[in-house]
Amino acid sequence: MEAARSNIAIERETALKVATAQAEEAAKTRRAQAEKEAAAILESMRKTIADERGRAFAEARNLAIDFGAEVAHRLLADAPRAEAWLERIERHLASLPKAEKEALVRQLKNGASLTVLTASSLAPETAENWRAHLRRSLGDGTLVAFEVDPSLLAGAELHFPSAILRFSWRSALASIRAELEAT
Numbered sequence: 001m002e003a004a005r006s007n008i009a010i011e012r013e014t015a016l017k018v019a020t021a022q023a024e025e026a027a028k029t030r031r032a033q034a035e036k037e038a039a040a041i042l043e044s045m046r047k048t049i050a051d052e053r054g055r056a057f058a059e060a061r062n063l064a065i066d067f068g069a070e071v072a073h074r075l076l077a078d079a080p081r082a083e084a085w086l087e088r089i090e091r092h093l094a095s096l097p098k099a100e101k102e103a104l105v106r107q108l109k110n111g112a113s114l115t116v117l118t119a120s121s122l123a124p125e126t127a128e129n130w131r132a133h134l135r136r137s138l139g140d141g142t143l144v145a146f147e148v149d150p151s152l153l154a155g156a157e158l159h160f161p162s163a164i165l166r167f168s169w170r171s172a173l174a175s176i177r178a179e180l181e182a183t
Helices: 002-077 082-095 098-107 124-138 169-182
Strands: 113-118 143-148 155-160 163-168
Touching: 002 169, 082 124, 082 155, 082 163, 098 163, 113 124, 124 143, 155 169, 163 169
Parallel strands: 113 143
Antiparallel strands: 113 155, 155 163
16 A cells, blocks of 8 residues: 555656646747747738838828929919019009008108018119009108018018018918918
8 A cells, every 4th residue: 555655656746747847848839839929920010010111201202292393383383573573562562451551651751761672683774663663552752772682582572660571482481381380
């Protein structure tokens, strides 16, 4: 009986060792399978991210091209001739509400001058033409000075003592940018 008990203990210990070894082997197998599956998931995710990044880049590129085309279209709609800018300015001044126009004219009283900034120098005869048109719009006694600011790109700005009217590509670009940032 004692020998049988001893054999049972040995068999039990052997069975436990075998079961432990089998359990460890099964755990190793499951761990290896889980690592293999995790690696496959990671690789799949990397490919998905790379594909999405490529699509996002292509979309951003297309948006940039569309934006550039829209900006060019809007800017080129305004002919960069001095006469075209002067016509645009005259139309704007004529369309101002009476009170606003009178407020601008009051700024030019008592010897204050209107400074016209242009993107490039105007020929003397063109400058004199502008001066005559602006005096017709703002009053015969209006003093008009001309300055050059290449950062306007094209167009002009009217600088009153306390107001600025902008008719330039620089202001158009700023307006387009603000419009796009708002969307």
